[in-house]
Amino acid sequence: MNETVIPSIDPIALPAPVWLMQFLSGLTFIFHVIPMNVVLGGGAVALFLAVRGARGSQDMYVRLARRMASVLPVAIAMTITLGVPPLLFLQAMYGPLFYTSSVLMAWPWLSVIAILLVGYYGHYYFSLSKDYENPRTMIVGAVAVAAFFVIAFLYVSNMTLMVMPERFLGIQRSWTSGFLPFTGDSIFAPRFLHFITGAVSVGGLLAVFIGLLERSDAEFRAVAVRAGGFTFVGATIVQIATGIWFLLALRPRVMMLFMGQDRVATALFGVAVLLALVAVTLILVAVFGKKRPWVMIAGTACVGLTIIIMTVMRSIVREAYLGTRFVVFEQPVNPAWDVVALFLVLFVAGVVLVGWMIHAVVTRRGLAAS
Amino acid sequence: MNYPFWDVPLLGGGLVIAIIAIPHVFVSHFAIGGGIFLAWTERIGIRKGKPEYIAFAKRNTLFFVLTTLVFGAVTGVGIWFSIGLVHPGATSALIHNFVFGWAIEWVLFLVEIAAALLYYYGWSRVDQKTHQFIGWAYAGAAWGSLIVINGILAFMLTPGRWVETGGFWTGFFNPSYFPSVLIRTCVCLALAGLYALLMASREPPGETHDDLVRYASTWLLPAFVGLPIFAAWFVFTLPALAQDMFMGRAAVLTIFAALSMGISATIFAFAYLIAYRNPQSVSTPVALLFLVLGLAVTGVTEFGREAARKPYIIYDYMYSNAVLKRDVARLQQEGVLRNAKWSLVSKATPQNALIAGREIFTLACAHCHTVDGYNGVRLLVKGWPEPFIEHQLTYLDQLKGFMPPFVGNPDERRALARWLASLNPSTQPARTASVATDSLSADPLARGEAAYSAHCANCHTIDGRNAIRQHVKGWTQSVAYERLGSLDSMRGYMPPYEGPETERQALAAWLASIGNDAPAAGGAR
Numbered sequence: 001m002n003e004t005v006i007p008s009i010d011p012i013a014l015p016a017p018v019w020l021m022q023f024l025s026g027l028t029f030i031f032h033v034i035p036m037n038v039v040l041g042g043g044a045v046a047l048f049l050a051v052r053g054a055r056g057s058q059d060m061y062v063r064l065a066r067r068m069a070s071v072l073p074v075a076i077a078m079t080i081t082l083g084v085p086p087l088l089f090l091q092a093m094y095g096p097l098f099y100t101s102s103v104l105m106a107w108p109w110l111s112v113i114a115i116l117l118v119g120y121y122g123h124y125y126f127s128l129s130k131d132y133e134n135p136r137t138m139i140v141g142a143v144a145v146a147a148f149f150v151i152a153f154l155y156v157s158n159m160t161l162m163v164m165p166e167r168f169l170g171i172q173r174s175w176t177s178g179f180l181p182f183t184g185d186s187i188f189a190p191r192f193l194h195f196i197t198g199a200v201s202v203g204g205l206l207a208v209f210i211g212l213l214e215r216s217d218a219e220f221r222a223v224a225v226r227a228g229g230f231t232f233v234g235a236t237i238v239q240i241a242t243g244i245w246f247l248l249a250l251r252p253r254v255m256m257l258f259m260g261q262d263r264v265a266t267a268l269f270g271v272a273v274l275l276a277l278v279a280v281t282l283i284l285v286a287v288f289g290k291k292r293p294w295v296m297i298a299g300t301a302c303v304g305l306t307i308i309i310m311t312v313m314r315s316i317v318r319e320a321y322l323g324t325r326f327v328v329f330e331q332p333v334n335p336a337w338d339v340v341a342l343f344l345v346l347f348v349a350g351v352v353l354v355g356w357m358i359h360a361v362v363t364r365r366g367l368a369a370s
Numbered sequence: 371m372n373y374p375f376w377d378v379p380l381l382g383g384g385l386v387i388a389i390i391a392i393p394h395v396f397v398s399h400f401a402i403g404g405g406i407f408l409a410w411t412e413r414i415g416i417r418k419g420k421p422e423y424i425a426f427a428k429r430n431t432l433f434f435v436l437t438t439l440v441f442g443a444v445t446g447v448g449i450w451f452s453i454g455l456v457h458p459g460a461t462s463a464l465i466h467n468f469v470f471g472w473a474i475e476w477v478l479f480l481v482e483i484a485a486a487l488l489y490y491y492g493w494s495r496v497d498q499k500t501h502q503f504i505g506w507a508y509a510g511a512a513w514g515s516l517i518v519i520n521g522i523l524a525f526m527l528t529p530g531r532w533v534e535t536g537g538f539w540t541g542f543f544n545p546s547y548f549p550s551v552l553i554r555t556c557v558c559l560a561l562a563g564l565y566a567l568l569m570a571s572r573e574p575p576g577e578t579h580d581d582l583v584r585y586a587s588t589w590l591l592p593a594f595v596g597l598p599i600f601a602a603w604f605v606f607t608l609p610a611l612a613q614d615m616f617m618g619r620a621a622v623l624t625i626f627a628a629l630s631m632g633i634s635a636t637i638f639a640f641a642y643l644i645a646y647r648n649p650q651s652v653s654t655p656v657a658l659l660f661l662v663l664g665l666a667v668t669g670v671t672e673f674g675r676e677a678a679r680k681p682y683i684i685y686d687y688m689y690s691n692a693v694l695k696r697d698v699a700r701l702q703q704e705g706v707l708r709n710a711k712w713s714l715v716s717k718a719t720p721q722n723a724l725i726a727g728r729e730i731f732t733l734a735c736a737h738c739h740t741v742d743g744y745n746g747v748r749l750l751v752k753g754w755p756e757p758f759i760e761h762q763l764t765y766l767d768q769l770k771g772f773m774p775p776f777v778g779n780p781d782e783r784r785a786l787a788r789w790l791a792s793l794n795p796s797t798q799p800a801r802t803a804s805v806a807t808d809s810l811s812a813d814p815l816a817r818g819e820a821a822y823s824a825h826c827a828n829c830h831t832i833d834g835r836n837a838i839r840q841h842v843k844g845w846t847q848s849v850a851y852e853r854l855g856s857l858d859s860m861r862g863y864m865p866p867y868e869g870p871e872t873e874r875q876a877l878a879a880w881l882a883s884i885g886n887d888a889p890a891a892g893g894a895r
Binding site (some may be wrong): 005007008010011012013014015016021024074077080081082083084085087088089091092095096098099100102103104106109110112113116117120121124168169172173177178336338339340342343346347350353354357358360361364365366367 | 372373374375376377386390436439440441443444445447448450451452454455458459461462463465466467469470471472473474476477478479480481483484485487488491492495496497498499500504507511536537538539694711712714
């Protein structure tokens with residue numbers, strides 16, 4: 001079934017220019033991706049360390065797992081909260097595609113909510129219980145980790161389907177419509193693997209940071225930095241491999257954009273690969289060298305920059321897949337600048353307020369002197 | 371018809387939304403009230419030198435934080451997921467109009483989440499003044515998110531001038547905005563009070579128990595005073611049809627409104643007579659029972675509020691089946707199938723009537739009806755002959771005010787009627803025959819009443835809604851007989867009477883008899 005059906009664009013014009021919504025969507029997506037990777041990868045690495053530590057009676061691993069697990073509930077809250085705006089702007093700009101792909105995998109998509117509740121409460125239990133000798137804790141932790149992997153799977157599925165409107169009618173006419181997630185394209189597997197190996201890398205970075213922030217126990221610091229560093233480097237190497245696979249699995253005309261046909265796309269791709277390699281090198285130096293914090297920070301900054309570039313590349317891939325069938329910039333716009341300005345003012349004020357409150361709690365405001 | 375339809379057997383999409391939305395509404399109101407409760411209770415503790423109040427606020431912080439962060443946040447996203455699946459067209463319209471309203475709500479939610487966490491972690495990490503500030507930031511941001519999202523929710527029921535002018539602020543500050551904000555604020559405080567009552571009831575018997583129970587019960591006072599006033603104001607802002615539906619036109623809605631008031635009154639009576647006046651008698655099971663009643667009244671009221679929007683999903687703009695009001699006339703001419711992007715057929719013909727009918731049901735009806743489950747159409751049309759179904763479809767919005775007009779062309783209406791009639795094949799022949807001659811009774815009045823039940827009772831009651839007694843008041847048998855012959859010309863939306871002669875005579879006799887009788891005790895039948 002080759003007929004491409006795409007719902008009509010909403011008759012109500014967008015209240016802000018598409019470029020602004022793209023920018024806000026991309027910006028908030030980056031802020032969402034960081035804690036999300038911590039949850040996904042950090043949870044998996046913490047569980048792995050907890051199992052290894054409990055089985056091999058390696059207290060350091062158990063301690064590291066506990067410290068990592070303690071970060072998870074707050075990271076989940078941040079992931080959900082920071083995940084709202086990109087999804088909001090995505091719906092505003094790509095509604096005809098996003099709602100359709102969601103309906104075509106409706107039950108799995110809706111199940112994200114139930115799975116998220118399981119994962120969220122599971123990680124709370126895993127982080128508060130701390131008793132990794134207890135099989136119940138480990139089972140709950142494993143369920144929570146699995147829950148977030150399933151959510152990642154479903155998100156990749158929906159986001160992949162939404163850029164392939166040529167698949168819509170075939171799925172809608174099949175008996176599986178609404179019941180199965182979409183996996184039927186060669187880019188699905190590499191995209192998912194690329195994504196989750198990236199998360200494991202970030203999980204490794206979390207362990208490294210926990211180690212570097214430890215000042216009193218040199219042994220713990222060494223174990224955490226080493227375990228985290230190995231995880232980061234190993235996962236990043238796998239991620240580069242899955243990235244190559246992902247690139248080769250793209251439609252040839254899309255792949256060629258990154259192979260010289262489009263200068264900007266090619267440059268971004270080159271810089272992203274370079275930054276990933278620099279990040280690996282710097283973090284290897286930080287882990288196995290003199291453990292200088294600035295090297296680590298520089299490595300992490302490279303990872304952050306890579307994430308930003310990857311976000312831009314992701315949107316290039318999306319527009320290239322859609323081609324002329326859905327041109328996001330060709331939508332009616334009737335800007336409501338007063339509301340946009342109110343949002344931006346409140347956003348800045350909100351960030352300042354949150355920053356001040358965090359600062360107050362961290363610096364023990366009012367109690368520090370006593 | 372712009373988007374593919376998500377078919378949820380038995381439950382229907384609306385119920386899926388309700389299953390997620392009702393717990394969310396309860397928990398979110400309760401969490402917003404909780405933020406204010408914690409900050410205020412801590413303040414009272416500091417001002418009045420009551421450490422037990424501070425300890426009480428501290429003990430309950432984790433619960434409110436977990437409720438807000440986990441259940442509130444996740445089910446809130448859940449509503450968003452579910453409305454996107456069930457009503458993508460309406461969700462898209464709302465997002466296009468209010469995307470920055472939602473973005474502003476998100477900023478407030480971000481502050482709420484951060485402040486809630488910091489309030490929890492800050493109990494022993496900052497001085498009292500700073501902690502109070504964080505508490506009020508938590509409460510203010512939580513209430514701020516309510517006043518923003520309320521604009522979008524109220525808009526769906528009373529968009530006001532937005533339908534003509536468009537624009538964010540016109541839609542946001544719509545006619546029911548302010549009464550809704552006040553109602554929801556009262557509900558937030560009351561639900562926080564009910565939760566606090568439960569927690570206070572767990573204190574060991576003694577002065578602290580009684581003091582905290584009495585204090586918690588006072589949180590229901592704003593709702594006790596404000597809700598009747600604000601609810602009346604709210605009803606006053608509703609469209610006339612929604613008011614009628616609350617006042618008896620839709621029996622379920624009237625029952626829900628009565629339940630909402632009844633349960634609320636019970637809760638307030640409990641709060642005053644038991645919790646405030648006899649705090650020592652408040653035990654945990656009793657407090658829990660009233661918290662559950664709070665959930666029940668939230669569910670009932672929200673359900674009623676949603677139902678009052680029928681036949682629209684966005685009042686005066688989009689019908690509940692996602693058809694824009696302005697498109698109805700065009701679709702009635704062109705047909706829905708021609709405009710349906712995902713349909714198997716593009717035209718209804720006598721040859722494909724059943725397939726086309728099923729498709730039209732999906733497009734025009736299935737947003738509210740399932741076939742066999744919730745609001746199941748098979749049961750609703752049971753016993754209806756095909757011509758009667760078609761007639762009902764022709765005047766759908768006039769006969770049943772809470773339903774949208776049928777949007778297809780005449781061929782599609784016939785196809786849908788055929789398909790609906792096919793749902794109950796066994797009852798079709800019985801309905802086209804005479805019911806009066808089937809009746810064993812020799813009494814013409816009894817046969818007339820049987821004919822009434824068969825032909826008229828689908829739309830009329832005797833003394834209740836659309837009361838037949840009022841319509842036939844003072845009629846003689848011959849007048850009734852004559853009128854039965856011209857029903858469709860007398861009132862355009864009534865079907866012609868098509869029963870046999872003897873049945874018409876019996877029905878006329880019965881109508882004349884009730885038209886000259888006083889209403890029987892017991893009211894509507």
